[in-house]
Amino acid sequence: MAELIPLIEDYCESLHLVAGKSPATIKSYRSDLQLLAQDVATTKELTLSSLRAWLAKAVAEGKSKATLARRTASVKGFSAWLVKQGELDRDVAARLVTPKAGRHLPRVLAQKEAGELVGNAVSEDEVQFARDSAILELMYAAGVRIGELVGLDVGDVDVAKRTAKVTGKGNKQRMVPFGAAAADALSQWITVRGELAQAEESALFVGVRGKRIDPRQVRRVVERAAAVTGVSDLTPHGLRHSAATHMLEGGADLRIVQEMLGHSSLQTTQIYTHVTASRLKAAFDQAHPRA
Template sequence: MGEAVDDFAEHLQLVVGRSAATVRGYRSDLRDLARTVPDFAGFTLDNLRAWLAEAVAEGKSRATLARRTAAVRAFSTWATRQGHLTADVAARLVTPKVNRRLPTVLGENQAGELVGNAASGSEAEFLRDSAILELLYATGMRVAELTGLDIADVDLARGTARVTGKGDRQRTVPFGAAATDALRTWLDEARPQMAGETDALFVGVRGGRIDPRQVRRIVDRAGQVTGTPDLSPHSLRHSAATHLLEGGADLRVVQELLGHSSLQTTQIYTHVSAQRLKEVYSRAHPRA
């Protein structure tokens, strides 16, 4: 089973084109399964259900259970095609429903205050961090997409960035004057003194490509300064999407901007906007 799991992970990465995070998650789940079900003779529906039940007993979240179910179902389909199984055993497993929470969204004034208040240790880092915050909020891109950007991916004259998203899908996203100014200042005044031999747009203190964890710390520190603690880059992504919709942007435009493969994923922001509209109505209408 262990060898088959590695072959399946390689198939996901090279043939299907799944993201590195998805491949890691599926491999981890299936290796855990292999400790309970070490060979294909034991790959039965009852044993799979027992493995999932054990996760429930350990207090695993619904999201973890859903991912485990998705992993074993995809593996079962692949194993059947490869001849390891005579039937797609896991096809009958039911994926648990995940309770989707409405994302935390900053107000427009909060977002504007946040991107202008990077808490940095030096002038060069302040210029870098300001450009990072501006670009995250301007484009709604994921933190891994931002850290993967090279200088050549950004066109300051046009105000666009070429982003590589999940499954290595590329898209072009626009950004406005504030992000353009912040990026130009970073590139002209600070990056030359911080960067080593790298094409990365954003670099860390050692001169190499900046790490996603460092970007999360940059956002968190700015949130603490502005009174919005425990903030994440995804909060800026949620805020950008919500503010676009509230400003009249079409849902499919927001889908393209965020790089969602399904419009259903983008539709959660319509619920966020409706909730915010209700809050404003309750405060403003005299008979609310």
């Protein structure tokens, strides 16, 4: 076994216990670092040159800028942690430059399309239809990430107050509002939830086996509704982007949208201002007689 492998596992454990990183982030970092260990087996071999060579190989393999950016982040974090643990004398990855991945937003629905999509659940029976309708309504109304939706418990949602307690990245919790349509859909689902959920299951949304629903099943819910609506290229994250864009188009303050989405940086939220500006320009070009 390469010397780095147990160190990688210790690092990933610290990401979970100390840094509070999400399981998905830890899985990605572990995968990147295990690939590194195939080329760099020991801490002695871990140098700026060897890291650059490892990243250069990824470039030669045609890896995307997003993948390169994540791999760079993985090794920079690992190198800094090794210094703190006394495994390295200096941070060999500190001088690595993280490539800019660029922001490629998924498709953003028009408001009419979004309204049609959330009403187009495609399900095998009435109970699953109630669940899938609630999933679609809440994802669009609250702009939650798919992992946040899956992580919701019954007690996290207050239908009367129309709020949900969401646990986001880094285990940070926030309260998000939702509207009357989502409240109605949630009420209908909660009424019949017991017909599908196992007795001791706390999850708000459950799968066919009565346990917490899997993210893949949520993706299928969105994909089936998108196909019926005629927007088959829509992803669950696209619903989140659509919610944010429509709020800004409706005049919401950027910081309110930031808080609702759980963005740690306002810069992340500002990408939606570019979307709304481009949509405004497109509407102007199409409708104004002097365009």
